[in-house]
Amino acid sequence: MHTVTRNTQHAGKPRRGFAPMGELLRSLITSGPSVIWLTVLLLVPLLAVAVISFMSRGDYGETQLPFTLDNYKRLLGFGLLGFDALYPIILARSLALGIGTALACVAAGLPLAFFIARLPARFKNLALTLVVIPFWTNLLIRTYAWQILLAPEGWLARVVHAIGIGASGEALYPGTGAVAIGMICDYLPFLVLPLYASVEKLDWSLAEAAMDLGANGAKVFRHAILPQIMPGLIAGMILVFLPATGQFVIPDLLGGAKTVMLGNAIQQQFGQSRDWPFGSAIAVVALALVMFSLWIYARKSSGKGGPQLL
Amino acid sequence: MAANQSASEPFAIQAENLVRRFGETEALSRVSLNIRRGEFFSLLGPSGCGKTTLLRIIAGLDSPVEGSLKICGNDAASIPAHKRPVNTVFQSYALFPHLSVRDNVAFGLRMKRIPQAQIAERVDQTMALVQISPFADRRPAQLSGGQKQRVALARAIVNEPEVLLLDEPLGALDLKLRKELQVELSQLQRRLGITFILVTHDQEEALVMSDRIAVMNAGKIEQLDEVEKLYERPRTRFVARFLGSCNLIEATVAQIPANDFAVADAPLGELHFDAAKSSRNVGIGEKITLAIRPEKIGLLHSDAPRSRNHFPAKVEEVIYSGAETQYRLRAKELPLSACLLNASVGSHGFEIGQSALVHLPPESLIVLDD
Numbered sequence: 001m002h003t004v005t006r007n008t009q010h011a012g013k014p015r016r017g018f019a020p021m022g023e024l025l026r027s028l029i030t031s032g033p034s035v036i037w038l039t040v041l042l043l044v045p046l047l048a049v050a051v052i053s054f055m056s057r058g059d060y061g062e063t064q065l066p067f068t069l070d071n072y073k074r075l076l077g078f079g080l081l082g083f084d085a086l087y088p089i090i091l092a093r094s095l096a097l098g099i100g101t102a103l104a105c106v107a108a109g110l111p112l113a114f115f116i117a118r119l120p121a122r123f124k125n126l127a128l129t130l131v132v133i134p135f136w137t138n139l140l141i142r143t144y145a146w147q148i149l150l151a152p153e154g155w156l157a158r159v160v161h162a163i164g165i166g167a168s169g170e171a172l173y174p175g176t177g178a179v180a181i182g183m184i185c186d187y188l189p190f191l192v193l194p195l196y197a198s199v200e201k202l203d204w205s206l207a208e209a210a211m212d213l214g215a216n217g218a219k220v221f222r223h224a225i226l227p228q229i230m231p232g233l234i235a236g237m238i239l240v241f242l243p244a245t246g247q248f249v250i251p252d253l254l255g256g257a258k259t260v261m262l263g264n265a266i267q268q269q270f271g272q273s274r275d276w277p278f279g280s281a282i283a284v285v286a287l288a289l290v291m292f293s294l295w296i297y298a299r300k301s302s303g304k305g306g307p308q309l310l
Numbered sequence: 311m312a313a314n315q316s317a318s319e320p321f322a323i324q325a326e327n328l329v330r331r332f333g334e335t336e337a338l339s340r341v342s343l344n345i346r347r348g349e350f351f352s353l354l355g356p357s358g359c360g361k362t363t364l365l366r367i368i369a370g371l372d373s374p375v376e377g378s379l380k381i382c383g384n385d386a387a388s389i390p391a392h393k394r395p396v397n398t399v400f401q402s403y404a405l406f407p408h409l410s411v412r413d414n415v416a417f418g419l420r421m422k423r424i425p426q427a428q429i430a431e432r433v434d435q436t437m438a439l440v441q442i443s444p445f446a447d448r449r450p451a452q453l454s455g456g457q458k459q460r461v462a463l464a465r466a467i468v469n470e471p472e473v474l475l476l477d478e479p480l481g482a483l484d485l486k487l488r489k490e491l492q493v494e495l496s497q498l499q500r501r502l503g504i505t506f507i508l509v510t511h512d513q514e515e516a517l518v519m520s521d522r523i524a525v526m527n528a529g530k531i532e533q534l535d536e537v538e539k540l541y542e543r544p545r546t547r548f549v550a551r552f553l554g555s556c557n558l559i560e561a562t563v564a565q566i567p568a569n570d571f572a573v574a575d576a577p578l579g580e581l582h583f584d585a586a587k588s589s590r591n592v593g594i595g596e597k598i599t600l601a602i603r604p605e606k607i608g609l610l611h612s613d614a615p616r617s618r619n620h621f622p623a624k625v626e627e628v629i630y631s632g633a634e635t636q637y638r639l640r641a642k643e644l645p646l647s648a649c650l651l652n653a654s655v656g657s658h659g660f661e662i663g664q665s666a667l668v669h670l671p672p673e674s675l676i677v678l679d680d
Contacts, residue, residue, distance in 0.1 A: 203404070205400055205402050205404040206404050206406060208371050208391075208398075208400070208404065209398070209400055209404035209405075209406070210406075210417070210421075211370075211371065211391045211392050212369055212370075212371070212391060212392075212396075212397060212398045212400075212466075213392075213397065213417050213418035213421055213465070213466075213469065214392045214393070214418050214421035214422050214469070215392055215421045216390075216392050219421060223406070223417070224406065227406070227407075227408040
């Protein structure tokens, strides 16, 4: 050991001092581009939005000082004309859309993931490809396609009426049902893929053990299956919940453009209304709400030794 | 505990003509057996012989396509797995990874909605019984193989089942631990009085622990007997070879005198055997297979006096293994293996290439059925 140190000193390059430098350089080269990318394109704009949300709108739509809390007050419903629940309702509506879509996707995706996982190996890839295929088509085209399929005199509507589910003459589109169909079809793959990965590696002997110990079907699922697929299920639900909360194209096109969602509201403020500060405030609050719900989940799950995503 | 509650039904398990097919192969073909209450019963056989299938059918995790099964006198076909008075120790242990040891053990009782206080008491008792109390709050991932095995055992017996099924429970453990647990398991069985059904491919394990053994091969029961009888009086080539090792000699029956051993013509020469102890009647002129265990064969020096069933042989291999020495011999083209206990200091004085005399005692020659 002693001679080794002396040899390196003789060589004129004290390795000990150099090694960390090399490591730093290496990590800079590898992570540098993504750090720069994130800083310039995400962090700086996000900070700008946060700052602008505290500024005021000028007479011609320009962003100007002084700093104020008015935008947030207005968002909470305390505007110039007294209390108005318009924006809290929009926020709640969007959150409800996100949560509702996530839950509906769970209801549809759970059986689907189990079905695919139990298929013979050669059909599995085919089934997964079919799940992903909608991604290859543009969202707008898919949504317009639903408009045609669900149109009042479309064949789907006639079939539904023939079976007797809906009243005759009542259109499937536009309406809440059409929005639900559109949302589920759009976000189902986000849930099915991570969930399938969990189901695929399920240890079925645990289900047999639970059965052996006196658990009936529902209890086997609750105690032996669910704990195993929880990580995939949660990951899938978050992947659906986040974008679904901000979704406004589908509610617009299939819901009849009667309801305003978070997305529309922000777009309106930055576009027609030219009120950047207020648009920024909506964006900041929406972001905060989503982060808050994720934080609550992380708190709850880390205590139980569950999956830690954040 | 609960096992001996009613003596009215002497059998814990009654299986009749059970058939189970997987595609083309028949995992069980017309298997019938009765397992007594409170006995330690083993299903022994090579992998793929159907023993695990039979166990899963008893547990209710698989169902037969034909035949009937009764558990404690009740038709099992109408009882789903979760309502059977049967618990299983799985080969992979199948412990719930997200639950602590204590919660794993309590699982079965919780499913039955037994009052909390009672659950705590029974769980503590059982954990103490199998010596896992110190790990009660650990997760399965933090346990060693032997500890997991004990948890799996506790999780099953805490429910006080009528029948405990053990699927290769010691398969994943090292030899020393396996031997310890073999003894512990048989002690535990006697103490609890629960019917134990063990599935194993390890003949020694089955011999050490069981009261009775069913040797299975290719979906059928080859022989079902008390442990000693099974070893001393195997009925088929398969049983003779699977349980310990055995020399097989093809012969033709020559004479059956009334007051003496029967005589058969074998490649070695005239071979006397005990026809009366045979499980079936043999007739003159019949071709039979005689079996003899290596340790029953006597080995003498070639100059010893010869009487009947003594044949000259050549020593081809000497394998010393501590407690005993195995000899590979050849007597007139017939390969034989003999096993001598190293009871006294030094070797027996037989070396490779040397001539010797083998003695096959007539009462140790067994007539096989096939």
